[in-house]
Each structure stands twice: as C-alpha cells, then as structure tokens.
Amino acid sequence: MVRRRVLARQLRLLREEAGFTLEEAAPKLDFSVSKLSRIENAQILIDVHWVRGMLDLYDVGGDRWTELVELAREANQPGWWKAYGLGNNSYIAFETEARRVHIFSLGYVTGLLQTADYARALMVAVPVRRTQEQLDNEVAARVYRQQRLTSADNPLQLVTVIDESALHRTVGGAEVRQAQLDHLITLAGLDTVTLHVLPASAGAHAGLASGFTILHFGDLGEPDMAYVEHSLGALSLDKAGDVARARLTFERLSSDALDPAESLVLIRRLAGR
Missing domain, CATH: 3.30.870 (Endonuclease; Chain A)
Structure with missing residues (x-):
C-alpha cells in the first residue's frame, strides 16, 4: 500500500511536469478521467503496463523509467x-x-x-x-x-x-x-x-x-x-x-x-x- 502511494504520487507529479491536466492525459492513455484520478490517488492497483504507457506519454526514460516500472511491480506483490x-x-x-x-x-x-x-x-x-x-x-x-x-x-x-x-x-x-x-x-x-x-x-x-x-x-x-x-x-x-x-x-x-x-x-x- 505504501509503495502504491509513493508510485501514485510520482505519476501525478510526472503528469504535471509534462504539462498535462487529468482531462488531457486520460484519453491519450485510453483511461477515463475518474480512472486516472483513482490511479493517482492510490485507490486501485496500478498495472505495470499502465505505468509504461504513462511514462512514455510523459517522456520519462532511462533510470527513472526503470525505477518506476520496478516500483509498480513491487506495489503489486502480495504482502x-x-x-x-x-x-x-x-x-x-x-x-x-x-x-x-x-x-x-x-x-x-x-x-x-x-x-x-x-x-x-x-x-x-x-x-x-x-x-x-x-x-x-x-x-x-x-x-x-x-x-x-x-x-x-x-x-x-x-x-x-x-x-x-x-x-x-x-x-x-x-x-x-x-x-x-x-x-x-x-x-x-x-x-x-x-x-x-x-x-x-x-x-x-x-x-x-x-x-x-x-x-x-x-x-x-x-x-x-x-x-x-x-x-x-x-x-x-x-x-x-x-x-x-x-x-x-x-x-x-x-x-x-x-x-x-x-x-x-x-x-x-x-x-x-
């Protein structure tokens, strides 16, 4: 749960740094606005494939890309x-x-x-x-x-x-x-x-x-x-x-x-x- 919250906060910051509003980013990711909002508030499990798509949209690469994808895997591991x-x-x-x-x-x-x-x-x-x-x-x-x-x-x-x-x-x-x-x-x-x-x-x-x-x-x-x-x-x-x-x-x-x-x-x- 904690790692999901950390990941969600990072994804929200990356979206904002890339200059996208929720309403602008959601359709580009094939999400509804409410779904993207729930992801960014750690209210649902975050699929690794979703994270990859978000990082591509927000133009995140290199070590940062690898770090957040790994964090997504960790967040989905059973306790x-x-x-x-x-x-x-x-x-x-x-x-x-x-x-x-x-x-x-x-x-x-x-x-x-x-x-x-x-x-x-x-x-x-x-x-x-x-x-x-x-x-x-x-x-x-x-x-x-x-x-x-x-x-x-x-x-x-x-x-x-x-x-x-x-x-x-x-x-x-x-x-x-x-x-x-x-x-x-x-x-x-x-x-x-x-x-x-x-x-x-x-x-x-x-x-x-x-x-x-x-x-x-x-x-x-x-x-x-x-x-x-x-x-x-x-x-x-x-x-x-x-x-x-x-x-x-x-x-x-x-x-x-x-x-x-x-x-x-x-x-x-x-x-x-």
Whole structure:
C-alpha cells in the first residue's frame, strides 16, 4: 500500500511536469478521467503496463523509467501477511514499510511487544468470530512482525509509551502476565526499542481517550501517518494537521512518562524481580 502511494504520487507529479491536466492525459492513455484520478490517488492497483504507457506519454526514460516500472511491480506483490491467511490489512502494510514507529498503549501492551500467549488472550476477548486456524494465524503474524526489532537488514525503530494500567492488567492469567512482563524486560534491552512507562501517579494525561500509533517512512518520502484503533474498528489519519496533533500528544506523554531506566525498574518490580 505504501509503495502504491509513493508510485501514485510520482505519476501525478510526472503528469504535471509534462504539462498535462487529468482531462488531457486520460484519453491519450485510453483511461477515463475518474480512472486516472483513482490511479493517482492510490485507490486501485496500478498495472505495470499502465505505468509504461504513462511514462512514455510523459517522456520519462532511462533510470527513472526503470525505477518506476520496478516500483509498480513491487506495489503489486502480495504482502507477507497473505501467507497467514490475512486479507488486505492496511496497518500491517504501512508498518511493514515504516522505518520508525511511535506507539502509545493505553489498555494493553502494544502488539510489537506482545508474547504469543498474551496476544492470543487479547484476541479471544474481542467479539470477533474466528476459527482456530484463523486465530493461530493471526497470533503467528503478530509474532512475525516483531522480527524487525532484531533485523540487521531492515530494522524497525520503536519508541513506545505504555500506560502503567496495562502492566497491572492480568491478561490471560497470572502466568501469561508474568511472561509478558519478563518479555518486556528482555525487549527493553534492544537497541531498536525505547520503552517508557506512564505511571499511574501522572493522573489525567493527554492520551486518556485512546492509544495511537505514528508511522514514519524514512527515505520512501511518504508523509507520516497516525493510526488509531478503537473498540469498533480503526482509523488512519494522514492530514498534516492530524499527524502534527498526534506528534504533540506523544511528546507530552513521553514528557510525563518515566525515562527508559526508571521504566525498566518499575517493570522489574511488577515482575517480582
């Protein structure tokens, strides 16, 4: 999805640089104006043959031509999550392409730091009908996502603020909670993980309404986006004002939270270490 958005933005810029309006370019490509608009807004899959035709019309050649055709191929590749029987999960697609994520967790430990048993207990608690195979696949996919925290080739930098209430909640029973706390202690030692705990003593804070995520895409050139999960679904926000507000909220939460060393002391205490 991210690569489709990058490609779509590049194709729109190339059309504008070539001096074509949507209404002028569409008939020359045998597209309707609405179809070309959907392509440029990443609302549909972009066929490689369409990209070749657009690049020819916009007089793009050389390395740029090769680069964008290859990007079109990549944008049409099925995501790794398809192997787990998952459909077009937009959040996983965005996280897969992100270079850094900032996550505030309110009611539970964020997915990138969950044990398999903890993740399973959370999924079972949600009133969504799943077969046993579907449940197993979703848990396996969640654990698979965590590999990027230790990847040498494609690391993901995670900065997270966890509300202390999430650490006290006995998700899946006492043993599962204990294992989850131990897991947090281990992951907090990774170079890719910066973990803050927002203590109960902070009182009312900027994130009381919900947890949220901010995704940064590094050299892909894709604008940052915010993502909010709630009890009835999820919401992606990419307008500059919305993302700026999310950044400000995260900064306030980080400021109110314990620093990583203090956070680790608290987690160790809760784990009985």
